[in-house]
Amino acid sequence: MTDFRPEVAEFKKFSAPFEKEEQSTSKIMTHVVVGLLPSLLLSGIIFGGSALLLTGFCILTAIFWEWLSGMILKRPKSTDDLSAVVTGMVFAFMLPANFPFWKAAVGTFMAIVVFKQLFGGLGKNILNPAAASRLACWFIFRNSFIYPEPVVNSADVQSTGTLSLVSMADSYGDMFIGRVAGGLGEVSVLALLTGAFYLLAMRVISLYEPAAFLGTIFVFSYLTGQDGIYQILAGGTVLAAFFLGGDSVTTPITWKGKLAFGVLAGAITCVLRFYTHVPQAVLIAILVCDLLTPVIDRLTENKPRC
Amino acid sequence: MKIFGIFLDREKNTENGLTIALPTPERVAVPLPKDGTAEVRAGQWVLTGSRLCGGSLPAHASVSGKVEEIKEFDTDDGSFTAVVIKADENQKDAAVRVPRADDRESFINAVRESGCPAAEKISAAADADMLIVNGVESEQYVTSENRCMLDDGKLITAGIALISRLMGIEKTVIAVASDCEEAVDAMEKTAADAPKCEVVKVRPDHPAGADMVLVNNVAGRPIKANETAAEKKVMILLPSEVAFIASYFETGMPFIKRRVTVDGDLVKTPCVVEAPIGTPLKDLFAFADGNLLPAEKLVIGGLMTGRCVTDPELPLGKCDSAALIFMKPLESGGKGSLKVVGGQTNCIRCGRCAKACPAGLMPMRIEKAVKKRKRTELRRLRPDLCIGCGSCTYVCPAKRELKDAVDKAKTILDRKGGDEE
Ligand code: SF4
Ligand code: SF4
Numbered sequence: 205m206t207d208f209r210p211e212v213a214e215f216k217k218f219s220a221p222f223e224k225e226e227q228s229t230s231k232i233m234t235h236v237v238v239g240l241l242p243s244l245l246l247s248g249i250i251f252g253g254s255a256l257l258l259t260g261f262c263i264l265t266a267i268f269w270e271w272l273s274g275m276i277l278k279r280p281k282s283t284d285d286l287s288a289v290v291t292g293m294v295f296a297f298m299l300p301a302n303f304p305f306w307k308a309a310v311g312t313f314m315a316i317v318v319f320k321q322l323f324g325g326l327g328k329n330i331l332n333p334a335a336a337s338r339l340a341c342w343f344i345f346r347n348s349f350i351y352p353e354p355v356v357n358s359a360d361v362q363s364t365g366t367l368s369l370v371s372m373a374d375s376y377g378d379m380f381i382g383r384v385a386g387g388l389g390e391v392s393v394l395a396l397l398t399g400a401f402y403l404l405a406m407r408v409i410s411l412y413e414p415a416a417f418l419g420t421i422f423v424f425s426y427l428t429g430q431d432g433i434y435q436i437l438a439g440g441t442v443l444a445a446f447f448l449g450g451d452s453v454t455t456p457i458t459w460k461g462k463l464a465f466g467v468l469a470g471a472i473t474c475v476l477r478f479y480t481h482v483p484q485a486v487l488i489a490i491l492v493c494d495l496l497t498p499v500i501d502r503l504t505e506n507k508p509r510c
Numbered sequence: 511m512k513i514f515g516i517f518l519d520r521e522k523n524t525e526n527g528l529t530i531a532l533p534t535p536e537r538v539a540v541p542l543p544k545d546g547t548a549e550v551r552a553g554q555w556v557l558t559g560s561r562l563c564g565g566s567l568p569a570h571a572s573v574s575g576k577v578e579e580i581k582e583f584d585t586d587d588g589s590f591t592a593v594v595i596k597a598d599e600n601q602k603d604a605a606v607r608v609p610r611a612d613d614r615e616s617f618i619n620a621v622r623e624s625g626c627p628a629a630e631k632i633s634a635a636a637d638a639d640m641l642i643v644n645g646v647e648s649e650q651y652v653t654s655e656n657r658c659m660l661d662d663g664k665l666i667t668a669g670i671a672l673i674s675r676l677m678g679i680e681k682t683v684i685a686v687a688s689d690c691e692e693a694v695d696a697m698e699k700t701a702a703d704a705p706k707c708e709v710v711k712v713r714p715d716h717p718a719g720a721d722m723v724l725v726n727n728v729a730g731r732p733i734k735a736n737e738t739a740a741e742k743k744v745m746i747l748l749p750s751e752v753a754f755i756a757s758y759f760e761t762g763m764p765f766i767k768r769r770v771t772v773d774g775d776l777v778k779t780p781c782v783v784e785a786p787i788g789t790p791l792k793d794l795f796a797f798a799d800g801n802l803l804p805a806e807k808l809v810i811g812g813l814m815t816g817r818c819v820t821d822p823e824l825p826l827g828k829c830d831s832a833a834l835i836f837m838k839p840l841e842s843g844g845k846g847s848l849k850v851v852g853g854q855t856n857c858i859r860c861g862r863c864a865k866a867c868p869a870g871l872m873p874m875r876i877e878k879a880v881k882k883r884k885r886t887e888l889r890r891l892r893p894d895l896c897i898g899c900g901s902c903t904y905v906c907p908a909k910r911e912l913k914d915a916v917d918k919a920k921t922i923l924d925r926k927g928g929d930e931e
Contacts, residue, residue: 215808215820217586219914221900222836223518223650223813227862227907229855285855327856327908457861457874508892509722509735509870 229326233286235408239399240293240447243389246382251301251352255388258303259296265309266292269316279325287326291315294334294447297389298440298487299341300351307348311341331494332454335444339487351385379437390440400446409450412459416466417445424474435477444469444486454494461497461504468500469493512727515648515715516866516901518814523780524653524771525690529661531784532797534573534601538788539581539592539825543567548593552579557604559763562593568625571604572766572786573597585819592788592825606762617676624758626765627828628751632677634738635745640729641673642739642746643684645693646712646719649812652832654769655749657782659686659693662753663700669756670704679745682707685728687714716814717899721746723868735869735895771832772798776805785826792822794833807836814900854909863902863912869895873902877915880922893919 247255270288274281282288295315299308315337323329342349374384382392389396403409418436425432436442449455449466456465469489476485493500542548546565550556556571563569575598583590609624611617614636622629643666647655659666670682682704684697688711701707710728712718718727721739724746725731731742739746754765766787773780778799785794791810795802802822809816810830826833863873872891879887893916902912 214806215818215822216806217820218807218818219911220816220818220898221814221904221913222807222809222816222818224903224909225905225907227905228853229858229908230853232858232860232907282855325856327858452858452860455859457859457864457872505875506864506867506870506872508895509733509868510892510895 229285229287232408233290235403235406236290236447236450237286237293239403239406239408240290240297240389242395242398243297243392243443244293246392246395247297247301247388250382250391251388255301258299258301258305258308259293259388261305262296262299262308262312263289263292265312266295266316269313270321273317273321277321279321282326285326288316291320291334293389294443295338297443297447298334298338298387300349300386301388302350302352303348304345307341307345310344311337314340327453329453330497331491332448332451335448335487335490335494339484339491342484342487351387374438376433376437379434387440387443390443393437393442396442396446400442400450403446403450409446409452410459410462412462413449413455413466414445416463417449417470418442418466420467420470421474424471425478428474428478430474430478435474439477439486441473441486444490448490454497456497456500456504458501458504458506461500464500464504465493465497468496511732513723513868514713515717515723515868515899516905517714518648518650518716518904520714521650522653522656523651523773524782525656527657527781529657529769529782529784532786532789532794534597535786535789535793537575537578537594537596537790538573538786539583539594539790540569540572540788541583541590541592541825541827542569544590548580548591550577550580550593552577555598556595557602559606559766560604561764566622567627567629568623568764569593569787570625570764570766571595572788574602574604583824585821585824587817595788603763606764608762609759611676611759614677617673621755621758624754624764625828626751626754626758628747628755631740631747631751632673632745635740635743636677638677638740638743638745639680640744641670641677641679641682642724642728642744643670643682643749643752644719644724644746645684645686645690645697645749646714646724647812647831648687648714648716648718649814649816651771651773651780651834652812653771654782654831656690656693657769658748658750658753659700660696662749663696665753665756666697666749667700667703667756668760669752669754670700670707672756672759673745673747673752674705677745680706683728684709684749685712685719685724686710687712687718689714716901716904717868717897720868720897720899722897735892735897765828768826768828768830770794770826770830772800772834773832774800774809774835776801776835776837787828788825790823790825791819791833794826795822795835800835802835804837805835809834809836814904815898857906857908857910860907862905862907863910866901866905867896868899868901869897871896871902871916873912873916874910876919877910877912880915880919883922885922888919888923891919893917894923896920 266288315333319333319336320329380393422432425435472489473485476482542563543565546563554577557574575595578594578596609620611620618633686694697709701709725733725739725744729744772794857874876891896916
C-alpha cells in the first residue's frame with residue numbers, strides 16, 4: 205500500500221454499526237481445526253504415520269478442489285475461509301488408516317464439489333459435505349473399508365479388524381482411549397472430548413446438540429436393554445456428536461432447534477442400530493436430520509418480542 | 511425475563527478526563543427544527559441565549575454575535591436549515607427570564623421553551639409514574655453522560671426532585687453500568703439526597719441503554735418491541751437532560767451547549783468538551799488535535815448506532831453525544847477494525863445474530879428473505895420491530911451487513927404490493 209495522503213480529507217459513507225467483532229469465519233474454522241488436532245495426534249500414535257499422511261492428503265486435496273471449483277464456477281476465492289480444511293480433516297477422520305489415496309481424493313472431490321459447491325458454496329449446502337461424501341464412499345468403495353488393527357493394542361483384544369459395534373467385545377477403557385479398530389479420528393473418545401472441550405470453551409459449538417444426541421442414545425439404549433455407554437463410545441458416535449452435529453451450517457440455528465436435532469438424530473441412530481442391519485447408522489441419522497434442518501429451523505424460529 | 515445483550519470492546523479513552531469548555535468558536539451554525547422558521551435576519555446581532563426560531567422545539571443562539579446567513583445544509587440524510595452566527599469578542603448573555611412551573615402543563619411548556627430535546631420525552635410520558643435516569647452508555651468511546659454524572663451530581667438531584675414533584679413521579683431509578691464504578695459512587699450520593707430514588711447497576715452490555723431494555727430490565731415491566739416506554743408509564747431521561755432542567759429552572763439559560771466526546775484513532779488528545787450547539791465538527795477536532803487529512807470516516811454518536819457524515823463543516827446537533835474520526839477501515843481486521851471490506855463469506859448459520867438481537871428477531875432469515883424479496887416471509891419475521899442497535903452486524907463472523915438488510919426489509923414492507931418472487 206502506498207502511503208498516499210490526499211490534500212483534503214475524503215470521507216466515505218458507511219452505515220452503522222461502524223465496528224465489528226474480531227470474530228470471522230476463518231477464525232471459527234481455525235478453532236475447529238485446533239479442536240480436531242488432539243484426535244489427529246492420537247491417530248498418529250494409534251495407527252502410525254500413514255494416518256497422518258492420509259489426513260494431510262485429504263486436507264490438501266480438499267483445498268485443491270475448493271480452489272478449482274471456485275475458479276470454474278467463478279466464485280470469489282473461498283480457500284481463505286478454511287472450511288475446506290475442516291471438511292478434509294473430518295472426512296479423513298472417518299476413514300480406515302489404509303484407505304487408498306486416490307479413493308480419498310475422490311471422496312474429498314465429492315465432499316467439496318458435489319456436496320458443497322454445487323449446492324451454492326459454504327453456508328448453502330444442506331448436507332454436511334464430509335458426512336455425505338463418507339457415506340457415498342462407503343457404498344462405492346465398500347471393499348476398501350478394511351479396518352487395520354491399531355498399532356498399540358491392549359493384549360486382551362483378539363478380534364482384529366472388527367469394529368467395536370460389530371464385535372461388541374471391546375472394553376470401555378480401550379474405546380475411550382482409542383485402542384480399537386475404526387476410522388482414524390473417531391476411535392479415541394478421549395481426544396475427541398479434549399477437542400470438543402476446547403471448542404465449547406471458545407464458544408464455537410454449543411452443548412445443546414451433542415448433549416441431546418448422546419443423551420438420547422444413552423436413554424434409548426437403557427430403555428431397550430442395551431449398553432448405553434458402549435453405544436456412545438463405539439462407531440464414531442462422539443465424532444458425529446461434536447463435529448458433525450457442531451457444524452453450524454447444516455444444523456438448526458436456535459437452541460431449541462439444536463435440541464430437536466440431537467434428539468431426532470439420536471433416536472434414528474438407535475433405531476437403525478438395534479432394529480435393522482443398516483450399516484453406518486450414525487451417518488445416516490445425521491444426514492437425515494440435515495435434510496430436516498430447514499423444517500426444524502422453521503418450527504423453532506425465535507419469536508419476536510411482540 | 512431480562513434481555514441480555516452483547517459485550518463490546520468499549521475503549522472509553524476519555525472516561526477519566528475532565529470536561530473542558532471549548533473556547534468560543536469563530537462561528538457556529540445553530541440547526542433549526544424542521545418545523546421552525548428563523549425569527550432572525552442576516553446582519554442582525556444576537557446575544558447568547560436569545561431565541562432564533564419558534565416551532566416545536568425552539569433553537570437559541572449559542573454564542574453572541576452577528577447573524578451572517580441562514581444557511582441550508584444538504585447531507586445524504588436530508589437537509590436542514592441553520593443560522594450561522596459569527597461570534598463577537600465580548601460574549602454577552604441575553605436577559606433571560608427564569609421560568610416558573612407549578613403543574614405538569616406549565617412544566618412541559620417551560621422545558622419546551624428551553625429547546626431541550628427532553629421536552630419531547632417528557633410530554634410523551636406525561637402520565638408516567640416512574641423515571642429512569644439513563645446513565646448507561648453501552649457504546650464504544652462515548653463518555654459524555656458518564657462525565658455528566660461525575661460532574662453534575664448536585665444538579666441531577668435537584669432535577670430529579672423537580673421532575674418528580676411536578677410530573678407526579680412515584681419512583682426514580684438511576685441506571686448505571688456496573689463497570690463505571692466512579693459514576694456508580696457519584697450517583698449513589700445523588701440518590702441519597704433525591705426523593706424516592708435508587709441506583710441500579712446494570713450489566714454493561716449493549717444495548718443496555720436502549721429504552722426497551724431499560725423498561726424491561728430496570729423497571730421490571732415486560733415490554734414488547736413495538737411498545738414505547740411511555741406506554742409502560744416510564745419516563746426515560748439522560749442524566750445531562752435532568753441536570754440541564756435543574757440548571758434551567760435556576761438560571762433560565764436555555765439549551766445552548768452540551769458535552770460531547772471527541773475521540774477516534776486520529777485524535778491525539780481525546781477529551782470531553784462542553785461545546786456550544788452548532789459548533790462545526792472541524793473545530794471540535796482542531797481543539798482535540800485531531801488530524802482530519804487522512805481521515806476516511808467521521809461518525810457522530812456511538813459506533814453502533816451513530817451516523818456517518820461526510821462533511822466536517824456540519825454543526826453539532828442537540829443530541830450528538832460524540833464526534834469520532836477514524837483513518838481507514840483497517841484491512842488487518844484487528845481490534846477496532848472499522849467495517850472490514852473483505853472477509854465477507856456466506857452466512858454460516860452460526861446463530862450469533864439471532865442470539866444478540868434484543869428484539870428477538872432472526873436477522874439472517876430477514877437477510878435471505880430480502881434477497882429473495884419474499885414479502886410474506888418478511889411479514890412474519892417482523893423487521894419493523896428492530897430497534898436499530900446494530901448488534902447483529904457487529905457479531906456476525908461472516909461479516910454480513912445484517913442491519914442494513916433489516917432496514918431494507920422495513921422499506922420493502924412499507925411499499926405496497928404482492929410477493930415479488
Ligand atoms: S435486527 Fe435490529 S434490533 Fe435486532 S440486533 Fe439487528 S439492529 Fe439490533
Ligand atoms: S451471525 Fe452471521 S453467520 Fe451467524 S447466523 Fe447470523 S448472519 Fe449467519
